[in-house]
Amino acid sequence: MKYYVNTLYPGDYFRDWLVGLLGERIQNKNCEVDVFKYNPSSHTVCRYKFREERYSVVAKFFAEPCGKMKRYNAHDAMNNEYNNLKRVGQFINIARPIARHVDFNCALITEYISGNSLFHYMESERNLYDRLTSIAHTLRQLHDSTEGYYDREREFANFHEVLDQLALDHSTRQVFNELLGNWWYSPLLDRYSGCMIHRDATPSNYIFRKGVPYALDFESSWENGNAIRDLGIMCSELKNYFELNKGSGINAEPYIGHFLWHYSSSEDDFHYVTQVLPFFMSLGLLRSARLHRQYPHFNYLIKEAIECLKALK
Numbered sequence: 580m581k582y583y584v585n586t587l588y589p590g591d592y593f594r595d596w597l598v599g600l601l602g603e604r605i606q607n608k609n610c611e612v613d614v615f616k617y618n619p620s621s622h623t624v625c626r627y628k629f630r631e632e633r634y635s636v637v638a639k640f641f642a643e644p645c646g647k648m649k650r651y652n653a654h655d656a657m658n659n660e661y662n663n664l665k666r667v668g669q670f671i672n673i674a675r676p677i678a679r680h681v682d683f684n685c686a687l688i689t690e691y692i693s694g695n696s697l698f699h700y701m702e703s704e705r706n707l708y709d710r711l712t713s714i715a716h717t718l719r720q721l722h723d724s725t726e727g728y729y730d731r732e733r734e735f736a737n738f739h740e741v742l743d744q745l746a747l748d749h750s751t752r753q754v755f756n757e758l759l760g761n762w763w764y765s766p767l768l769d770r771y772s773g774c775m776i777h778r779d780a781t782p783s784n785y786i787f788r789k790g791v792p793y794a795l796d797f798e799s800s801w802e803n804g805n806a807i808r809d810l811g812i813m814c815s816e817l818k819n820y821f822e823l824n825k826g827s828g829i830n831a832e833p834y835i836g837h838f839l840w841h842y843s844s845s846e847d848d849f850h851y852v853t854q855v856l857p858f859f860m861s862l863g864l865l866r867s868a869r870l871h872r873q874y875p876h877f878n879y880l881i882k883e884a885i886e887c888l889k890a891l892k
Contacts (some may be wrong), residue, residue, distance in 0.1 A: 580615070580616055581615040581616060581617045581618070581626060582615060582618070582749045582814065583613065583614070583615055584615065584616045584625070585613040585614040586611055586612065586613050586614065587611065587613075587614060587627075588611055588612075589608075589609050589814075590793055591612075591642075593683055593686075594627075596613050596680070596683070597612070597627060597636065597639070597688070598610075598612075598629075599772055600622020600677065600715070600742075601634070601636070601677075602651075602676050604632075604634055605629055605632055605634065606632060607631065607632065608681070610630050610631060610632055611630045612627050612628065612629055612630065612832075613627075613628045613630060614627055614806050615627075615628065617738060618645075618661050619645070620782075621644065621645060622639055622640055622641055622643055622644055622645055623639070623645060623684075624637065624638070624639045625637070625638050625640075625641040625642035625748040626692070630644070630690075633765075634691075635687050635688065635691035635693075636677060636685075636687050636688050636691055636862070637674065637688070637690070637691050638686045638689075638803070639686070639687045639689070639798075640683070640684040640685060640686050640687040641653040641660075641661075641686075641687065642658040642686035642747055643684050644685035645680070648879075652683075653685040654681055654685055654701060654744070656685070656798065657679050657681070657685040657686075657687050658679065659798070660687055660796075660797055660798040661674075661676050661679050661687055663797040663798075663800050664676040664689070664797055666725075666775070667721065667775070667794070667800070668738055669724070669780055669804040670720055670721055670724040671717050671720050671721050671727070671794055671832050672691040672717070672791060672792060672794065673793060673794050673795070674687050674690045674691070674692050674786075674791045674793060675689060675690045676688070676694060676704045677690065684858070685788065686752065688811045690776070692786045692788055692790070692793045692795070693749060693786075694786045694788035694793070695786070695787055695790055695883070696782055696783050696784075696785060696786050696787075697710060697711075697714065697782035697783075697785045697787070697849050697862050698782045698783060698820075700787075701782060701817070701820055701821075701825070707834060708834065708837050709779050709782070709790075710787060710792070712790055712838075712841045713790075713791075713835055714780075714785050714813070714838070715793045715838050715839075715841040715842040716808075716841065717794060718780065718809050718810070718842060719815075720842075721775060721776075721777070721794075721846075722775070722776070722806040722809070723772040723774070725774045725775035725802070726772045726773070726774050727772065727774060727802055727803045728773055728775055728801060728803050729770045729771070729772055729773030729804075729805065729857050729865055730773060730803040730804070731768060731769070731770075731800075731805075732804075733801075733804075734805055734808070735759065735762075735763060735820065737862075738759060738862055738865075741862060741869070742755055742868060743863050743870060744869055745868060745872070745881075747766070747881070751881065754885060755884075755885070755888070757890065758775050758885065758888035758889065761888075762844055762858055762888065762891055765891055767854055767855050767858075767891070768805070768858065770865060773802075773803040773804050773805060774799065774802075774803070774804065774806050775800060775802050775803075775804070776800060776804035776805070776806060776808050776809050777794060777797065777800055777809050777853075777889065778799045778800050778801050778804065778808065778809070778812075779798075779799050779800075779812070780809040780810075780812045780813045780816075781812065781813070781816050782795045782816055783795075785863075793804070794797070798869065805834075805855075805859070807852055807855045807858075807859055808859045808862070809857055810839060810842060810852065810856060810859065811857075811858065811860045811862060811863050812837070812859065812862070812863040812866070813829075813838065813861065813863075814835045814838065814839070815859075815860045815861075815862075815863025815864045815867065816863065816867070817830075817831040817835055817838075817865070818831045818835070818860070818864070818883070819863075819864065819867050820882065822876075822879065823876065828883070833886065839852055839853060839856065843861060854892065856887065857887040857890040858887070858888065858891075860884075861883075861885075861887035861888045862884075863882070864880045864881075864884040865881075865884050868880040869883060
């Protein structure tokens, strides 16, 4: 969701820097610039629309955190996402980075991608199968192009970190600990290689422009991750959305199956993906639960996360 917050005029330091930065992309150097803020977001994120130029950029200000995490190195975070985008842009469509500037509250400037997010297609269900096919192919391209070693321990450490954030009662936490112990000793999560993962593969981070998918927001991406984590997060988002808005999470299952099939390279690969998926779907449901702690839906997400972990064979 975005809303208008301001208009910048010639003489504004940040506006003038943007105009100079963009060079020939802005014809009228004296144009006014309308500012729209996105909410919610982990940091201040704004679109800068150059009037009558048909051009916009997006700025993320890493020194202006909006989430619970307030203490971190904003300069390093800005550089990390800039470098991640530079690398990922070699393989898939992204909002390309344009510039960064530490003096403007650690601002990262990227292209503005117009279009509809995956949420738009989830709401109407029109062309949703096609859009999920495109995202599946995008993720496959990212994962296959960035192979490295696999950091298995970090996956489990992060799972426990999310559980810590939920502050579950003792007995419920023990259930999760025991189930995670079963997965720890299972060979299913052993891989010979990892890859770069988006790590926040949510519907809002995939925009379609003329039917072509663009991935956004690589601030939290990982090297040496488990590729199926991205699939699990996306599938948990689908299930959660359909539970809240379409009558039942069960109604998401045809779309989930379609998405996984088009990601998989073979029937054997599909079989492996579907075996490992519940671990990362459970993680995705717990991530969503952080946003519903004061609502009854929280209990549904915790129950489903437990059921996913019980799916280990």
